[in-house]
Amino acid sequence: MRSPRILLLAAASFAALTAASPALAQVQNTDPWTQTTSDVPADASVRFGVLPNGMQYALMRNATPPGQASFRLRIDAGSLMENEDQLGLAHFMEHMAFNGTTNIPENELLRILERRGLAFGADTNASTGFDETVYMLEIPNADAGTIDDSLRILREQMSEALMAPDAVEAERNVIVGEERLRNTPGLRSIKAQLGLYAPGQRIANRLPIGDLNIIRTAPRERFVEFYHGYYRPERATFVAVGDFDVNEMEAKVRSAFESWEGRGPAGPEPDLGTVAPRGPETRILVEPGVQSSIELGFLRSPDRDPDSVSERRDNLYRRLGIAVLNRRLGEIARGDNPPFLGASGGEFDLADSFGVASVSAQYNVGGWKRALETIEQEQRRLVQYGVSDAELQREVTAARTALENAVAGAATRRTPQLAGSLVGSVNSKTVFSTPQTNLELFNTAVEGLTAATINQTLPQVFQGQGPLALVVTPEAIEGGEAAVTAALEASRQTPVSAPAVQAQLEWPYETFGAAGSVTDRREIAELGATVLTFANGVVVTVKPTEFRDEQILVRVDTGIGEMGQPTDRPVAEGLGGNVFTAGGLGRLTVDEMSRVLNGRVYSTGFSVGADRYTLSGGTRPADLGLQMQVLAAYLTDPGVRPAPFQLLKSAYGQQLVQARATPGGAFAVDGGAILSSGDARDGLPPADAVAGWTNDELKAEITRGLASGPIHITVVGDTTVDDVIAAIAPTFGAMPARGPDASPLPGSDQKRFPAPTTQPIELTHTGPAEQALAIVAWPTTDAVGDRTEARQLSILSAVLRLRVLEEIREKQALAYSPGVGAQASDVYPDYGFMLVQGEIARDNLAAFNTAVDGIAATLRDAPPEADELNRARLPTIERLRLSQATNEYWLTQLADVAEKPQEVQEITRHIAVLEAITPEDIQRLAQRYLRPETAVRVQVVSSTPAAPAAQ
Secondary structure: OOOOOOOOOOOOOHHHHOOOOOOOOOOOOOOOOHHHHOOOOOOOOEEEEEOOOOOEEEEEEOOOOOOOEEEEEEEOOOHHHOOHHHOOHHHHHHHHOOOOEOOOOHHHHHHHHHHOOOOEOOOEEEEEOOOOEEEEEEEOOOOHHHHHHHHHHHHHHHHOEOOOHHHHHHHHHHHHHHHHHHOOHHHHHHHHHHHHHOOOOHHHHOOOOOOHHHHHHOOHHHHHHHHHHHOOHHHEEEEEEEOOOHHHHHHHHHHHHOOOOOOOOOOOOOOOOOOOOOOOEEEEEEOOOOOOEEEEEEEEOOOOOOOOHHHHHHHHHHHHHHHHHHHHHHHHHOOOOOOOOEEEEEEEEEOOOEEEEEEEEEOOOOOHHHHHHHHHHHHHHHHHHOOOHHHHHHHHHHHHHHHHHHHHOHHHOOHHHHHHHHHHHHHHOOOOOOHHHHHHHHHHHHOOOOHHHHHHHHHHHOOOEEEEEEEEEOOOOOOHHHHHHHHHHHHHOOOOOOOOOOOOOOOOOOOOOOOOOEEEEEEEHHHOEEEEEEOOOOEEEEEEOOOOOOOEEEEEEEOOHHHHOOOOOOOHHHHHHHHOHHHOEOOOOHHHHHHHOOOOOOOOEEEEOOOOEEEEEEEOHHHHHHHHHHHHHHHHOEOOOHHHHHHHHHHHHHHHHHHOOOHHHHHHHHHHHHOOOOOHHHOOOOHHHHHHOOHHHHHHHHHHHHOOOOOEEEEEEOOOHHHHHHHHOOOHHHOOOOOOOOOOOOOOOOOOOOOOOOOOEEEEEOOOOOEEEEEEEEEOOOOOOOOHHHHHHHHHHHHHHHHHHHHHHHHOOOOOOOEEEEEEOOOOOOOEEEEEEEEEEHHHHHHHHHHHHHHHHHHHHOOOOHHHHHHHHHHHHHHHHHHOOOHHHHHHHHHHOOOOOHHHHHHHOHHHHHHHOOHHHHHHHHHHHOOHHHOEEEEEEEOOOOOOOOO
16 A cells, blocks of 8 residues: 655645635534634535444536546544554555455455456545544545445445454564565655754654564554544544435435444544743754755744634735745746755645745755755745735735636646545544635735735744754765754854845747738547648647636647667756746746746746657646647747856766665666667666767757757647637747758667566665665557557556566565556557566565566466456456546647548557457467566665674
8 A cells, every 4th residue: 555755845835825625504513524613614515424423425417528537535643543553554555454354254355346446546545644544545446336335345444354363473574575665765854853853752763664573563453543543433534435326426425334333442633742941052963975965943832723714814824925935045046056956935734743944955065064054044044034915916916816727727627636635634623615616715815915914924934942053964974963054053143134126027939920820720520620731830739628627738849759760879958847947038038938927827847758849738728829839939949057057067966876875766778778679768867978969959959859840739628729820820820931851860760679688687785784776677569550469568567567566566575666667669660568566675686576576477378268368358457547637638649640641540449449458368469578588677776785694
């Protein structure tokens, strides 16, 4: 199961900050739902209820996408509820809920869901946090049978988990494997953060992964004690969102859960401790491989004020002030020779234990002092001089625009996100609201608002115990904590001046020439798409959809991408996707664009693909014309300024070191090139190569690549063909005709899978000695032209994954999260591969390879049973069906239909190909491709010597 990632410094969105909701008349004041005691109205489209046994439920009909449902069952208990002899058992118990119940054998629980189209991990999952455990089911086809099976399984997990002694013993090594996987520099820095903020409090020693000694030795009785104490109806909330009848769902929920009764005494509420008085304090964590960072925190008791309109208004004012701070810090980071790689401020409360207002920065090794001085002085500048009315209105406009877009798109919000938001409102004790209510509360709160009000609020934000300084660094700091403390005190004595007033600017990219005209228009009825050709040769494929209101996605393809790059050496253009859009435009920096276009909805992405360059964006109908202007400006007048590239270069070496601190990160650096016979385009370039590149080289390579080749544009979403014509005619349609694509460099139109070696190819990482990564990969085929076999291979991969999970995770517990994947290039002929990988203990490398070989042999020797094939295939098909109800799917699928008519058939028959696969096809493919003599093996082991075995 997935463990939670603790994002202590994540800033809440404005929508969440202003969330509100209307209370339902049928909910009585004795109900535990937050809205019963709040003046914030709850969303009337949600049916809130409470069963006689105390279990809460929230049901909401939503048909985006059609046929889907999302279930969440939240238990109001996490690692904070553990006793000292139970550390890690809340998370362990989450695992055990999938390991057999009174009426469902261990192996059958997941298989029931797989037969209904739910894949383990993607659709069937759970997570454990400090104060909650959440079970999640993503139901792709919410028919009556699937709903009934899903509710039955959730009820069994809540009240009938067996925790059989042999199952507990088998799962211990799975948890140990998960701890090994998550034992990263990032997790260790989180531990240091908690140790600084909450010494003596329960949360400082309650990370959900727990204590390995307890995980290895805890008797079954401790699991039972936790399960019976906290898995109780009065601690449970069931959330269902999806395409169903709410009355019918309510009846099913009552039938499934009304008879649930707690067993034995209820578990006590834990004593979380209190925030102790603190003075200024500094702590340094030296952690090789970690990103250098510094954080200044002002500690306070958690905010336990109940949710109300006034509470949300006050929080909004605080967040508006912090938004100005973040805007200032971002502009500093994007300037010349910045003092940090990135910085931000924020407020958070964690698990009702403490609250913190903080400002933090990530910096290059050795740059801690300059980063510290800048964030300290910018935070103090904000408090001392406040924000200007212009800055405030900029943030108000940005927030209002986001809320207005949420209102406009409310009818097509996606089911999983709604379910997650409902569960989140339970955990945060806030009222779930409509986007319209959010907007109304926001407008009321900001009506007549001036900077003076915000400036009165800001000193309260950064009041608290401290400041507490936490420095996380891969290298020791000369002078240690005393040096950091002295630098902080010196900075606090440095006077700061008021921020400079920024100049007013205009948007200069409205005209690209005389508007072009459409010379050809043809329909692709099978796909609901229209292909337009402009007089200058620009080709546009448009698919109007109703999947999401107010969403339009755009991509612009041109040039030959990686085919213009050499295969034997890296070039600067390979990093272009990281810096191109950050370089802004010729006449405006990216920050100036943000100021000029504040309140407008647009975005810009850039990528270098195998055979094309792609500019992309997302907008709303009202701003489609602007979105096209922005993309056209990036194509014709990119800034490619030095600052973003210099920032990347300054951080690149440290980022490589950081990546190589884990086995997976080390493979991410070099593994791609290994699987393409050393193709330099597939690996990350070495640090010395990047250090020698110049921004002039980067700009020349990118502009040369973008300068030639036809332009193909794809537009999908809430639009019409006529509106797209109106937006493209004066932008891309007005450009001069372009010449043909450049010729590929010699050999760049090919990729080759490597030949097998007698010994595994070995890479090294710098993390703990026991951590290793093992990979077994086989060459397969491409997806150029006819994709039938490549799609069949995706199902072979799914069958292989079922067997890998059963054998490598469950039976042998070699890897917590082994992965199986298949790739087939649609550009390079004969290039594709399938692989199995797992992060394992170094001592288990041989066992992993043996297990993979054995699994492959079973697939070659006999076809799978029909049931196993269906359990692999149905989740794949259902995920494909769901994706076909998204604009993102069609944006990708339609990119080539104008030039390749065969793509229409490939798109329309995809599901039919998957449905037609037989067990014999799986065996045939395994015999052809999963051959031991073609397998390439890679292992990533620690460069740190293993500790000698105990005598």
